[in-house]
Amino acid sequence: MQKNPYIDAPRPFISTRQEWRLFSRRALPVICARLTQEELLQLTGGDAPRDTDSTGSSAPDNPALQIGGEAPQDDTSSSSNQPNTHTPSSTTATTAQNNNSGSEEPLNQMSPAKHRVKPRGQPNRPGSGGYNLEKHMVELCGWTQNQFLDIQGKVHALAGEKLDVSKSYQKQVSRTLTSICDAVKQEYPITRGFDQSWVIRDMLKVYLKNTSETHRRRRPRNSFDGSAS
DSSP: OOOOTTBSSOOOSSOTTOOBOOOOSSOOOOOOTTOOHHHHHHHHTTOSOOOBOTTSOBTTTOGGGSTTOOOOOOHHHHHHTOOOOOOHHHHHHHHHHHHHHSOOOOGGGSOOOOOBOOOSSOBTOGGGTOBOHHHHHHHTSOOOHHHHHHHHHHHHHHHHHHSOTTSOGGGSOHHHHHHHHHHHHHHOGGGTTBGGGHHHHHHHHHHHHHHHHHHHHHHHHHHHHHHHO
């Protein structure tokens, strides 16, 4: 039988007691997760090829190819993919600045007033348990004096067109009073949000009270003049 150089002792090929020995020219390199290319070249004696990238630079010179290194990010792509940094706070500040820069908003563009309950008593009778309507709306409801006078003028104009001003509020047609309230609220949104449109109705009460009393005071004088003639 020809002697096999890889078998220590001449034994039959079919045997469970074969002993093999590995003949290596040099020791295996040390396995390490942080082994750099330069260290690998030193261990292998400079025989290992140097890995190069597509640009021709070697791995030690290119941080993207080093073990444990991180590839540099593209500044152009990162800047283009960045989210919008326009925060809601800056939007709110800009909106508030735009709102404050202009003059007072027209009455037909203002938001409706908050819901407020009618005060006790009769309007414009503070000495008899009532209240001053203009003072209440300006000081407690946030109206300006010009707003109050503008709305009051509109109420008086509609009352002169649709109502018999010689009669008091209680003697007017309820449907006509409601139509006046709806017309005022349509033109002036600030008058909305009050229980049963009590602000507009109180303006009508005060106006009709004055006109009806004036009519009653003039009536006897006219009758007397007519009888004398």
